[in-house]
Amino acid sequence: QVQLVESGGGLVKPEGSLRLSCAASGFIFSDYYMSWIRQSPGKGLEWIAYIEDSGGNMFYADSVKGRFTISRDNAKNSLFLQMNGLRAEDTAIYYCARERMTVARLFDSWGQGTLVTVSS
């Protein structure tokens, strides 16, 4: 069955960096677009980035553009999110999510999430 397991969250100071990982299994990872979505008490669910199946194209929400970078390693069935210049408002649970094949931005599988806390 489809499994997505995030890791790499933790406590980081403002302006710090963190790299999240998502290990995928149970499906052909290289066939699917993938996204990162975050959830905070103040802002609810917020999509922040997606990457196409080949890794050739990425797209970001305005709130993270220029600070976050999404990438993938299809050989290792892994998705990444490099987060730089972290701010208090980036505090959230970060989920990786699979997009349904041929239906952009419809999220049919989600990981359990990893908590990122930005605080001094």
Added chain:
Amino acid sequence: DIVMTQSPDSLAVSLGERATINCKSSRSVLYSSNNKNYLAWYQQKPGQPPKLLISWASTRESGVPDRFSGSGSGTDFTLTISSLQAEDVAVYYCQQYYSTPQTFGPGTKVEVK
């Protein structure tokens, strides 16, 4: 960006009774070329990630009980739980996937009265 709103913020329903959640988009999410509404509903139980329940405004995912139904078109949508069960206690979110950035509603919390 398309803004999604939901009402009510929360509702308490007796077991076996109907629960109705409304979702409104700031612009139509009906794609005229295929006559499909790019609207999904998710269920999130405490401590779990969201789970896709319904896509295309009214198509249930495999394994989703038929007491869940979605309706609506254009900018106004409804999720109905026809007979609330204890396991349906959750927060329900609508999401448009018509345009990027895809956006979610703020959620509706469903509890047992």
